[in-house]
Amino acid sequence: MLDLIIKNVRVVQPHHHTLETLDLGIQDGKFAEIAPHIDAERAKQVMDAQNLLGFPGLVDPHVHFGIYRPFDEDGRSESSAAAAGGVTTCINYLRTGRHYLNRGGLWRDYFPDVLALLADRVYVDYAFHLAPMSRHHIEEMAFLNTEFGIVSFKNFMFYGGHSPHGRSSAQNEFLMLDPDERYDFAHLEMIMRELARLAREKPALADVFSLSLHCEVADLLAAYTRLYERASENLTPLAAYSHAHPPHNEGLAVAIAAYLAHETGCKNINLLHLSSRKAVEAGLKMQGIFPELNIGLEVLLLHLLLDTESPAQARAKVNPPVRPREDVDFLWQAILDRKIHWLGTDHANCPADLKTDPLQPENIWLAKAGYGSIEYLLSGVFSEGSKRGMAYSHMAELLCWAPARRFGLFGKGDIAVGYDADLALLDPYKTFVIRAEDSHSAQGYTPFEGMELTGKVRYTFLHGSLIYENGNIVGTPQGKYLRRPYPQSETA
Secondary structure (H helix, E strand, C coil): CECEEEEEEEEEECCEEEEEEEEEEEECCEEEEEECCCCHHHECCEEECCCCEEEECEEEEEEECCCCCCHHHHHHHHHHHHHHCCEEEEEEEECCECCCCCECCCHHHHHHHHHHHHCCCCCCEEEEEECCCCHHHHHCHHHHHHHHCCCEEEEECCCCCCECCECHHHHHHHHCCCCCCCCCHHHHHHHHHHHHHHHHHCHHHCCCCEEEEECCCHHHHHHHHHHHHHCCCCCCHHHHHHHHCCHHHHHHHHHHHHHHHHHHCCCEEEECCCCCHHHHHHHHHHHHHCCCCEEEEEEEHHHHHCCCCCCCHHHHCCCCCCCCHHHHHHHHHHHHCCCCCEEECCEECCCHHHHCCCCCCCCCCCCCCCCCCHHHHHHHHHHHHHHCCCCHHHHHHHHHHHHHHHCCECCCCCCCCCCECCEEEEEEEEEEECCHHHCCCCCCCCCCCCCEEEEEEEEEEECCEEEEECCEECCCCCCCECCCCECCCCCC
């Protein structure tokens, strides 16, 4: 007997360019049988999908649970938003310092507390990328892999030196680092050297060890911020902020990261949230210059839906910034040309009372960076991508398969026998208008307010269990922390 049969699903798979209407048989949380017809008598439960599109459960590789709110609260509310968006796995970026737990210290003390706060509170599966902020954290990278299955790490290239958070002394206070610590390019190089050593020591994991990079350089940010804070009268706030984070600064950081990866033998690097033509072109050039590197290029939903003329303005502040429409169009073309490897959201619930200064709500320089968008990931890519002729299979590749493979989630990302029965059923004809009041996120606003999308998630399944149905979260949180590679029998 099967646990569940979902009948009449128009199945979207990353490697199949034609749609087939199939029945999905699920047993013990896995896809156990996929066929044009499975006898309903063979299942304990049967559901008719009525020809909805079935995407593999989305893997969002760029999420920030707990950055501005307590982990236990954020884990519950923001994973609800994920489920509503068809996302069944979130990989969270996490560092020590201000925000999150608002403390420093060793990862061996810090990370178990994060996992304890999230246990039994998250509706979707979750994993973590961790950021080595100090030399002690670099020494812990092997331990983190062995004890917690961490295979991906992060460096914020715009921290250190003279940055939006101040000079290095103030920066160390913000990051809760000892006075003698330097979060600079030398620190980045040491992370890369340790990751390369781990790959040599554990060759079975060499293809899943990776370093993700926020590609901006602090010195230029400081100089351009000073300039455009004073000379922004004729620009929208988002345009001024985009000028303060110039696209060539993204490109410069990409080049630095790639050269250091080449020098250190750090094979796998991920260029996060590339927002501009110059950033993407720099990434493509580095692929040509250093063919021995495996360079992954990531683009975010928010950079595909918003531009500098967005009505949201200060509420749409994010790093790197929302860009002019010509950059948005270039990103879409790069996607269609298969130059981008995966998509994500950078979902960070920044509540309304924290987002902007209450006395100067339109002052973008005082606003906090980041906001939520995970609820609209599948609908946003489906709606806007369909207008541009993007194939459904390509959507599944960028939203499901590619991030799962890149980050060692080998049981995720496809609708195939043996894979986790994670599924998003989408109505391709349903048009809706984004309203904050309809959101499952605790944020209280959305920079996408009033945007109309076509293609709405109707049902989301995690391990074969229904967790979202027609606007409502179903049941209690069932999400699990995933050690990687997942499943553990997989290597690379």
